[in-house]
Amino acid sequence: MSFSGILIANRGEIAIRIARAASDLGIRSVAVFSSDDESSLHVIKSDERVLLPGKGAAAYLDMDSIISAAKKNNCDAIHPGYGFLSEQADFAKKCELEGVTFIGPKEKHLRLFGDKGAARDAARSASVPVLNGINQPITLEEAESFFEDVKGSILVKAIAGGGGRGTRLVTRKSEVREAFARCQAEASVAFGCKDLYVEEYLHQARHIEIQIVGDGSGNIVELGERECSVQRRNQKVIEIAPCPNLSQSLRQDIVASAIRLAKAQGYLSLGTFEFLVELNSTDPKFFFIEANARLQVEHTVTEEITGVDLVRSQIQIAQGLTLKDLRLDNINSNNRVGFAIQARVNMEKIRSDGTVLPSSGVLSAYEPPSGPGVRVDGFGYAGYRTNTLFDSLLAKVIVRDNSPHLENAIRKMVRALSEFRLEGVQSNLSFLKNILSHTDFVNCSITTRWVDEHKEELGMPWLGRNLCPELPEQRLGNDAAVAKVDSNDPLALFNYESDNVSGDEVSEGVPLGPLEYHELTGLSSPMQGTIVTIDVMEGDEVRAEQQVAVVEAMKMEHVISASLNGVVRRITMNVGDIVREGDPIIFLEAAELSPENEKAPESINLEYIRSDLQETIDRHAFTLDENRPEAVEKRRERGGRMPRENIFELVDEGSFKEYWPLVVARQHQRHDMETLRKRTPGDGLVAGTCTINGSLFDEESARAAVVHYDYTVLAGTQGHRHHYKLDRMFDLASRFQLPLVVFTEGGGGRPGDDMVGPWVAFDTYTFTQFSKLSAAVPIVGVNHGRCFAGNTALLACCDVIIATKNSTIGMGGPAMIEGGGLGVYTPEEVGPMSSQVPNGVVDILVEDEAEAVQIAKKYLSYFQGSLKHWEAHDQLVLRHIVPENRLRLYDMRELIQTIADIDSVLEIREKFGIAMITAFIRIEGKPLGIIANNPHHLSGAIDSDAADKGARFIQLCDAFDIPVLSLMDCPGIMVGPEAEAAALVRHCARMFNTGANLTIPIFGVVVRKAYGLGVQAMCGGSSMVGFFTVAWPTAEFAAMNIEGAVKLGYRNELKAIDDTDKRLNEFNKRVDQEYENSKAVNAAVGGGLDDVIDPAETRSWISAGLKRLPPCVPRKQKKYPYIDTW
Secondary structure, eight states: OOOSOEEEOOOHHHHHHHHHHHHHTTOOEEEEEOTTOTTSTHHHHSSEEEEOSSSHHHHHTOHHHHHHHHHHTTOOEEEOOSSTTTTOHHHHHHHHHTTOEESSSOHHHHHHHHSHHHHHHHHHHTTOOBOSEEOSOOOHHHHHHHHHHHTSOEEEEESSOOTTTTEEEEOSGGGHHHHHHHHHHHHHHHHSOOOEEEEEOOSSEEEEEEEEEEOTTSOEEEEEEEEEEEEETTEEEEEEESOTTOOHHHHHHHHHHHHHHHHHTTOOEEEEEEEEEESSOSSOOEEEEEEEOSOOTTHHHHHHHHOOOHHHHHHHHHTTOOTTTTTOTTOOGGGOOSEEEEEEEEBEEEOTTSOEEEOOOBOSEEEOOOSTTEEEEEOOOTTOBOOTTSOSEEEEEEEEEOOSOHHHHHHHHHHHHHHOEEESSOBSHHHHHHHHHSHHHHTTOOOTTHHHHTHHHHTSOOOSOOOSOOOOOOOOTTSOOOOBOOTTOTTHHHHHHHHTTTSOOOOOOOOOOHHHHHTOEEEEOSSSEEEEEEOOOTTOEEOTTOEEEEEEETTEEEEEEOSSSEEEEEEOOOTTBEEOTTOEEEEEEEOOOOHHHHSOOOOOOTTOOOHHHHHHHHHHHTTSGGGOHHHHHHHHHTTOOOHHHHHHHHSOTTOOEESSTTOOOSOTTTSOHHHHHHHSGGGGEEEEEEESSTTTSOTTTTEEEEEEEOTTTGGGOBOHHHHHHHHHHHHHHHHTTOOEEEEOOBOSBOTTSOOOSOOOSOOOOHHHHHHHHTTTSOEEEEEOSEEEHHHHHHHHTSSEEEEETTOEEESSOHHHHHHTTSOOOOHHHHSBHHHHTTTTSOSEEESSHHHHHHHHHHHHHTTTOOOSOOOBOOGGGGGGTSOSSTTSOOOHHHHHHHHSBTTOOEEESTTSSTTEEEEEEEETTEEEEEEEEOTTSGGGOBOHHHHHHHHHHHHHHHHTTOOEEEEEEEOOBOOSHHHHHTTHHHHHHHHHHHHHTOSSOEEEEEEEEEEHHHHHHTTTTSTTSSSEEEEOTTOEEESSOHHHHHHHHTHHHHHTOOOHHHHHHHHHHHHHHHHHHHBHHHHGGGSSOOEEOOGGGHHHHHHHHHHHSOOOOOOSSOSSSOOOOO
16 A cells, blocks of 8 residues: 555654655655744655644644645645654544544554553553552542552552653652642643553662564564663653663563563554663562553664664555565564664753753754764754744754763763754753763663752753854843833734844843942843833832832743842843843842831732622622522522522531532523623532531541532523533542532423534533442432423432422423423423322422421431431330231331431332332441331232332442341232232342342341241342341241141142041141241241340340441442442
């Protein structure tokens, strides 16, 4: 396959490198550039060029524009270089769909190795050693827990991308939070993905990487290793090939691991597999850390040492050539001699403490070194104005020396860097030469932390010779290079450029003689910029810290303040001048001030509200109830409360932090902004984070999030920004494990938002994200009033639904029903509580919103932990609740109330599946779930509804580690044609499957009947499943109801008795005997029952059981994919 053209989706030196490789292959190359990057050298090094929309890096990340440019310019291949889109699996996929060849690895490889956690899993599967870590996106809490587990330092790293971005070393637990936040921010900007993972940090380690290449036939070869330990904050600075001081056996082991992993994945194209190697060890171990599925910045040293043109080979493999075609199949690593070194020349300023700032300007000189064994890949030239919107890398200097001694290559590199004449910007040339000359580098005792540990020493000026001529710069007599422009004129730059083509004109300064400088203090600019104001005159007295001038740089104003009390003796520049970093603007002579100038400036009134803050306050005022009297009045008329009333009663005082209060509905084509602020505050949603029940639990346990639909805003409907806001809250709840309370009143999807063209209408992730919260965090749904369509979909996915008696809940509202031709109904006729409570949709019915809020707090409390303070009922009452007469009914709810802590019972789905009682209680403050048979309905037999109710409840308890108490009085599974017609066979089986697979303990108490499959369903299938199974004296055990068992078991004996009365007497006699045998104290003889206890001891058994359980280990992921909604 031949290419008609290659579009190069990159810039700078790598774009030039690719263009040259394409030219060597006789392939037309097309460069792309952003509007602010037209002067970059790569633009003229290709055969053709295309302007991209946008500025800065964003233009080079625009997938659609780049693919469109390729197709419009007859390019059937795209080379992404490195960085930008080079590791974007989605980009490779789009290229494939558009019929354009992506020159690089397959999409699946980009996706696998773009997820470093998945890459680690793949390495482990290929028997490649990896460091201890968590191979999936983590939360801050998981990172902190991991730090404690490893008992040492850890690395927090971005899941996506490479190049060291989004990576931090953490040596103390107190550093985890800040490192986590910084890594997320860096990863989000660099890779568009803020997911992080963690791994154990290997102290005193070398960073070694293996270059591999694979073809479409499944062949893999290695092209040697590279030493990449010279890193500053995880960014490589100098690379060497091959690795010095690496034993042949260790090298072979690392290479074999890389090949094994690449072959396991069927890798195609160039790839780099990176490892950490212990430095000081007689038997050093190595560990895989990541793979970069792309061309590397440091590919140059591999090219020099192997003689293989990697870029050209990458293009040819994309054309379909094999390693054999390229004569790489039998490449001999033993033929490699000497060393190659690459040094990255960056535009940067290195402060005395070793910290680094970017540098920019116009290159007044760019003369790279040359000579035998010296190569420079760069894109600078004299007159080039650098752009701070891009990476600071300007050039790569590469040297090659055939000597087996590394120091010869080092001397050549130092010489080459000393010949590099680079003026107009500050660079790291001294920094590089200091590294190369250091004895640790020469002796190959560098670790990945070495540069950071020696940054101050390495940041010092180079003390050796510079082998390039230093030409005098055009400077003012006062040492300030300035250019006069009008900073208020937006065309000033262009006017200046046209008027000063030769660059000879600079403003006149006022020279100072050397003797005058001696007694004066210069106030200089900390950066290059434009002087906006000069606030003093010569002769003025100034106080220390008084503002004397303002310099503007990068759209920010920087105040220049006096460093001491004194008198202004010289002002060297004027407003509008451009000042260089470090150049003095004003000279002060130290002096005592006159009395009137000695007065300190008036202190700031801390309570003063500035105009910018007042504007913010005014904007937030639109959202407050006191400024929405009409909405409040209308809400009151309908018997409802405002969202903020419910929220402030739900959450702890002062804890609610609202998110996105300033958004408005996306209806700008219909209304002006002022109208939208008044009518659609928050886009109909009040949401934020908070604490709930903080008086009962600690701050961590009380954490929560709340989302409240506002029916006064467009009837609580769901608009575009509304969904966007929900997505934000659901994401927070997921990542930070925040329990969520959702008030759902509203009418579903909203027509009327601004639309641009057709759309499919279901491309929102809101419902997906919300459903993924199921089983991850407790979700409490609260409804008052009308709830339809999308609002109902969210409510239905909640763990519990609390509804007021005037709620109406339906998947479709009146308009949808009428539109479907199904009739005309009022909203209240669609899904009233008279239907939705007994059918099981609503779990808890309450009087009004005030009660709903209190119930929501109580429900959530069971998931927040144990209470310190509790009271118990007199347990002796339990001896008398169940009558001794086995035919006499009793109240199971009274039994539950007596066992539980006072006021701790919250029943769930009371009116549905009434043969089963489900409730949360507390025992000595600890939360439990209860399932209990209700003898007042079907004598406690389990029907379909009861089975659904019980199974769903214990699954909910299991998902959040809440133990279950089973109170059993069950005559069996309900039988008969009517029961079977309700699909009982499948429904009742849910109790078995759910109960048998619980990870939480079940405490079993047999109160009365324990018959057959019914009682088995109540205890996970067997009395042996529970932590304990005990019985009261009133309990009786049988495989089925005793009368039926006698009839079946003694049918022949009874049939042999002809006299009816005698037969009945025999039957009753045998029944009485079976009942005697079934008594708990008799049945227990055969085992399978832990004890027959005094009912008054039941609570004591439960309490002891809770205390005997092992500590609950905090979960890092969900137990269940979701909790069944039914």
